[in-house]
Amino acid sequence: MKIKSLVFLILASFTAVAQSETRHMIDFRADSLIQTTLSFDKSKIKGSAADNDTQLDLNLNYAYSLPAQPRLQLGSKLNYNKGTQPGFGDFENYGLDVGAILNFSAWNNIDTVDLMNSAYLSFFIGMGWSNEYSGLQDRKNEFLSSVLALGKRWDLTRWKVGQLTYSPEIALENKSSTMGKALEYSQSLRFKALQFSFFW
Numbered sequence: 001m002k003i004k005s006l007v008f009l010i011l012a013s014f015t016a017v018a019q020s021e022t023r024h025m026i027d028f029r030a031d032s033l034i035q036t037t038l039s040f041d042k043s044k045i046k047g048s049a050a051d052n053d054t055q056l057d058l059n060l061n062y063a064y065s066l067p068a069q070p071r072l073q074l075g076s077k078l079n080y081n082k083g084t085q086p087g088f089g090d091f092e093n094y095g096l097d098v099g100a101i102l103n104f105s106a107w108n109n110i111d112t113v114d115l116m117n118s119a120y121l122s123f124f125i126g127m128g129w130s131n132e133y134s135g136l137q138d139r140k141n142e143f144l145s146s147v148l149a150l151g152k153r154w155d156l157t158r159w160k161v162g163q164l165t166y167s168p169e170i171a172l173e174n175k176s177s178t179m180g181k182a183l184e185y186s187q188s189l190r191f192k193a194l195q196f197s198f199f200w
Contacts, residue, residue, distance in 0.1 A: 097126030
């Protein structure tokens with residue numbers, strides 16, 4: 001089964017689940033799925049034949065709300081990005097982060113936290129690896145990463161989608177190399193406007 005079909009089957013299965021407690025959550029960016037699904041790339045490196053590329057940009061983020069502290073979610077993020085960079089050839093980046101999400105909903109009542117309609121602050125740290133395959137000289141790097149984000153969730157029950165929320169956020173992302181390669185560090189501020197979350 002192709003990866004694209006598997007991703008859509010997984011997401012579709014979460015929409016069919018409806019339970020009284022929503023402790024589990026998966027985030028995804030709609031623009032990543034669209035890019036992955038609608039990419040048709042071809043590249044050619046000097047001295048080799050043209051190649052049909054598969055563009056993948058997957059960000060799977062899972063979080064679990066603690067029963068004793070439901071406003072606190074512990075989570076992990078798996079990132080995978082594969083494609084072609086003009087002038088350099090193929091690249092493949094992947095990483096794994098762990099962290100926590102603090103929700104600012106119903107602070108006065110710990111038993112009725114509405115995770116699907118809350119503002120939140122999250123912090124994740126992890127490791128990332130980047131690989132570039134030019135056919136002439138491969139380049140690899142390893143990064144320590146951290147992401148501090150502020151966001152807000154709105155449920156989509158008015159559109160008859162009970163388990164889905166719209167969850168845009170502003171994120172400050174930092175990466176620093178552990179190998180002393182050409183890219184020593186990077187810092188970016190991103191507005192993730194097409195982000196959604198599934199709860200079950």
